[in-house]
Amino acid sequence: MNDEKKPASPAETRAEITRLSARGYTQLRGILVQLPERDKPRASTVSRMLSGRRHRALLLYILVLTAWPWLKDRRDPLPASVWIRALSAKGAPTWSPSTLSRAWADLEELGLISRKREGRVTRVVPRREDGAEDYEAPGGRGDRWNAYFALPDQFWNEKHFAQFSLPALVMLLVVLKETNSAKAHEVWLAYDHTDAWYGIKPKSAQNGLKELEDHGFLIRRRETITAPLSPTGKTTRIFYSLHGPYSQKERAALRAKAAKAVASRNRPVTAAAPADGAAA
Numbered sequence: 049m050n051d052e053k054k055p056a057s058p059a060e061t062r063a064e065i066t067r068l069s070a071r072g073y074t075q076l077r078g079i080l081v082q083l084p085e086r087d088k089p090r091a092s093t094v095s096r097m098l099s100g101r102r103h104r105a106l107l108l109y110i111l112v113l114t115a116w117p118w119l120k121d122r123r124d125p126l127p128a129s130v131w132i133r134a135l136s137a138k139g140a141p142t143w144s145p146s147t148l149s150r151a152w153a154d155l156e157e158l159g160l161i162s163r164k165r166e167g168r169v170t171r172v173v174p175r176r177e178d179g180a181e182d183y184e185a186p187g188g189r190g191d192r193w194n195a196y197f198a199l200p201d202q203f204w205n206e207k208h209f210a211q212f213s214l215p216a217l218v219m220l221l222v223v224l225k226e227t228n229s230a231k232a233h234e235v236w237l238a239y240d241h242t243d244a245w246y247g248i249k250p251k252s253a254q255n256g257l258k259e260l261e262d263h264g265f266l267i268r269r270r271e272t273i274t275a276p277l278s279p280t281g282k283t284t285r286i287f288y289s290l291h292g293p294y295s296q297k298e299r300a301a302l303r304a305k306a307a308k309a310v311a312s313r314n315r316p317v318t319a320a321a322p323a324d325g326a327a328a
């Protein structure tokens with residue numbers, strides 16, 4: 049009888065990564081998508097990755113941040129084979145030692161990681177989402193440079209990451225960022241503004257949004273408004289919201305659940321009151 053265990057599958061590897069992170073989502077700063085200073089250029093990391101066709105690098109960086117809550121305390125770096133296995137799925141970009149090495153090099157070039165050789169493996173440490181500083185978890189800080197949005201673990205565990213082209217992935221991140229607030233479950237986007245707002249060409253934005261809609265993750269709502277200077281005196285705006293696990297409601301519930309779990313872990317333990325008649 050052969051009791052030899054099968055090696056872990058890609059799905060099992062992704063499930064273990066998200067389980068150890070124990071949050072239900074990945075924290076991604078809004079500056080991954082757009083820089084906050086309105087009097088300066090707004091394009092940030094996703095724009096550079098889109099224009100450079102760095103699909104693998106973007107997926108790898110997101111996975112590093114997904115794993116970082118526990119990976120930062122791990123004694124040994126993860127072997128290349130684990131990263132390759134975790135990122136492998138039908139429909140996703142293909143991975144090999146050479147493509148992984150190229151993706152790490154892309155991230156290093158963009159200032160998104162630092163690397164240090166330790167024996168036969170390399171320790172990777174993320175840098176901030178805009179590549180400008182060392183990485184610290186955004187935590188509860190809500191200033192413009194640290195405000196974050198949640199990417200649910202379903203992105204990995206239901207293999208959504210393998211379904212999206214690079215433009216669709218970029219536009220998913222844009223809409224996630226823009227619908228992060230409880231007061232903003234949808235966002236108005238105009239194709240002719242995406243270049244100025246995010247450094248994303250209109251055609252890429254259009255293709256990415258359509259793909260998200262075709263996959264059932266995006267909802268469009270059209271609204272006609274008064275426009276005194278238009279030929280007809282009115283115009284149509286299109287608002288976008290996310291559906292399923294990416295909806296604003298579902299993401300808010302994930303964050304509330306995680307905050308409750310943290311509060312429970314941090315609650316001080318009090319001694320039980322003595323029973324009646326017992327010595328105090």
